[in-house]
Amino acid sequence: MILLAATPIGNLGDASLRLRETLEEARVIAAEDTRHTAQLLRLLGIENRPELVALHDHNEHERAAALVERATTEDIVLVSDAGMPTVSDPGFRVVQLAAERGVAVSVIPGPSAVITALAVAGLPTDRFVFEGFLPRKHGERSRALAQLAAERRTLVFFESPARLAASLNDLASAFGKDRPAAVCRELTKLHEEVRRGTLSELAEWAAEGVRGEIVLVVGGAAEHATSPEAALAEVQQRVADGERLKDATRAVAEATGLASRELYSAALAAREDHA
Template sequence: MILLAATPIGNLGDASARLRSTFEEATVVAAEDTRHTAQLLRLLGIENRPELIALHDHNEHERAAALVERAQTEDIVLVSDAGMPTVSDPGFRVVQLAAERGVPVSAIPGPSAVITALAVAGLPTDRFAFEGFLPRKSGERVRAVRALAAERRTLVFFESPSRLAASLGDLADAFGDDRAAAVCRELTKLHEEVRRGGLRELAAWAADGVRGEIVVVVSGAASSAASPESALVEVQARVQAGERLKDATRAVAEATGLSSRELYAAALASRR
């Protein structure tokens, strides 16, 4: 089978007994970074030395088939550098192909930066959406956040320290300066920090420079935030970002409570 193994996101003490046992018995480990995984094995005191195979964003499509084929006769443990594989990390193509070919896939649950940040942010957790990393390029990022402005679920993003201030500024422009948010930095590590405030306030704080692994949590839009006009802008932004018009109008209608049919008609009319 393919066995997805969640690894610590910072604190080695979060490595489960099941993870340690799996590493001790593994013969093959597909790893995002083999050097990182080799060091993790040493730090955990694992005496076993499994075969380490590199599986990362640049080679997953080429190596997925061979790994799935091999998993028909032996267990393949799949890990990323931190957290659960496939969640903004390599592994999805392998799991997808395994499912297509009837190869069993299981998981060893464990640390998750997404769930950890959501839990400590102090924002609503009953409904949320994970958006991964925002686009690197400014124009694409602006279009992406505009498309989310009316989303009522709490939003969770990954972000790099170098782009944090710019991303928070773009979010403030699209969502409003005072939209509640939290920047969760170095979760589970010695210098863990959760900074809460409005988006514009957080953007100003981040402008001085921030280090470490970062997760941004943003509260959803209020149910009364969207007028038909702002909803149309939302639809247009989603379409510019690559969504089909029908999908965009359906999503915005669901988020705002407005009529999908009327939004669709308004979007068509705006094109004329």
């Protein structure tokens, strides 16, 4: 079978007894980074020296079939560098193909940066959505966030520390500067930090530079008034805060269910009236 094994996201003490036993007995481990996994085995005091097979984003499609075929006769342990495989990490294609071919897949549960951040952020946990990494480019990121502006569930993102400030500014533009959020940094590690505040407050804090691995948790959208007057007022406020009129009308339209074209026309007309 295929065994998906969650590994520590920072604190080695989070390695479960079952994980240790599995790694000690494994003959084959498919690893996101074989060097990283070899080091993990050493740090955990695992004396076993299994065959390590590289399985990462650049080769998973090519290697998935061979690994699944091999799993018909022996167990294959699949690990990522940290946390649960397949969750923004390699492994999905292997699991998908195994399911198609009737090969058993099981899980050794354990640490997850997504769930850990969600639990500690102080935002609603009853309904949430994980969006992975935001697009790197400003334009693509803004378009992606505009589509999420009306999402009522708590949102969880991964983000690079180098792009955190820019992403928080884009989030504030798309969701509103007062939307509550939390930046969860270096979870389970020595310098763990959870910074809570509004998107604008967090953007200002992050502008000074942030280090470490980041999980960003953002509160879902509140119910918006659906009257055209209230929607127009929100568009005008977003524009006053520096957002482009087209982006502001699109975001508010998606949040309220009103027509973007009509909001845009109303905003232009209001602008001309005050000119």
